[in-house]
Amino acid sequence: MNILIITVGTQGDVQPYVALGKGLKAAGHSVTVCTCAYFESFVTAHGLDYAFMNDDLIKFMHSDDGKIAMENTGNLWEAIRTAIKIIPTVGPMQRRQIDDSWQATQAVQPDLILYHPKALCAPDFAERLGVLSIIGFYLPLFAVTGDFPAMGLPQWKLGRWYNRLTHGLINKATWWGMRKHISAWRKENDLPRKQGIDFLNQSDGQPAPALYAFSESVIPRPTDWPENARVSGYWFLDQIDDWKPPAELQEFLSNGEPPIYFGFGSIFGQDPLRLTKIIVEAVKATGVRAILARGWGGLDLDQIELPETIFKLDFAPHDWLFPQVAAVVHHGGCGTTAAGLRAGRPSILCPFFGDQPFWGSIIENLGVGPTPLPQKKLTVEKLSAAIRQVTTDTAMIEKADQIGQRIRSEDGVANAVKFIDQWLARDSELSLVDRKSDGLQ
Structure with a gap:
């Protein structure tokens, strides 16, 4: 047809x-x-x-x-x-x-x-x-x-x-x-x-x-x-067969604890630099490693100096990257939310508009992420607390893994x-x- x-x-x-x-x-x-x-x-x-x-x-x-x-x-x-x-x-x-x-x-x-x-x-x-x-x-x-x-x-x-x-x-x-x-x-x-x-x-x-x-x-x-x-x-769209990860990304992933992924998609507010600064300070405060995805401009990675514990990413397919991270921090778009769930990783949602607060409440109710942190009200202290929760709460980590297994079977x-x-x-x-x-x- x-x-x-x-x-x-x-x-x-x-x-x-x-x-x-x-x-x-x-x-x-x-x-x-x-x-x-x-x-x-x-x-x-x-x-x-x-x-x-x-x-x-x-x-x-x-x-x-x-x-x-x-x-x-x-x-x-x-x-x-x-x-x-x-x-x-x-x-x-x-x-x-x-x-x-x-x-x-x-x-x-x-x-x-x-x-x-x-x-x-x-x-x-x-x-x-x-x-x-x-x-x-x-x-x-x-x-x-x-x-x-x-x-x-x-x-x-x-x-x-x-x-x-x-x-x-x-x-x-x-x-x-x-x-x-x-x-x-x-x-x-x-x-x-x-x-x-x-x-x-x-x-x-x-x-x-x-x-x-x-x-x-x-x-x-x-x-x-x-x-x-x-x-x-x-409806997942997996990576095209001929995509190859950059050597620098593979080296970063293999040289330490699984990092936290930060990415804010294709829809973003008027001050991406403010959001980027909050993330960098929270990463430093919690001592985690991190990957910051540029996306369509949701993060401003050109006007701030990043420590060695943070990798600046232009692109990597979620189905390849997310199973290799400890948790996913993002805006709450449907696709990114689904990819984090399928990978079996806890998520921190920082909603901006539209259906994003809805997915934030879903993640919280499922027990696979903390209370959503709206981008307008995001602070270093709030984000740091959420990072500590998703990296130490064993019940949350186990629930995320269980849901991931079920989704991967569909x-x-x-x-x-x-x-x-x-x-x-x-x-x-x-x-x-x-x-x-x-x-x-």
């Missing part, structure tokens, strides 16, 4: 879908990934076809205005207020994103569209073409449950009615942020008006498949989710591919029945 994957965002919004795309290609499908042009070489390096989407969103996120906006999204209410302020800037970007991804869809003519929820109009494209669509996401959102409250809303223990209410509110807020452009596109393409967002049901009321890319060892599948919502396990990509194939077969059977009823066969 011909499959189009549409996703938009940072590395963490692209890498899992590339992993899934490789699994789908290995299963015999033709796979095209439509995402920001920044990631074209990343997509093609893994043997997948690429379809163009502009880089407007990434450029905005790394602009001064974008960083200020992200720093003001610590909870849902702050996010809503910030969203209202940036609508004049982001609105035209959303429309250009829709135009680019629709052009790609028309060129690919897919049998299936698999999409990130930020890929506006993706299910509408599928409806327009009369093909199957599947949402794929790494957070337990959009499928309403009474088992726990939605991410970003108060985690009050008021019962199942409250939990379901919070998920409904998230769906309404999501629709509020998308409706203008979705409604306009549907009108332009002769589709009936939508009244709201429902990723788990098609416009005709039939169930729509949904894939959730996290491990049940980390977030148990809600007991009241419908059958069309499947928790597959993580194959989230294979589970997702199987689920997708089942729905493709089901869709083909239904299409055949429709053609027969219309007298076409």
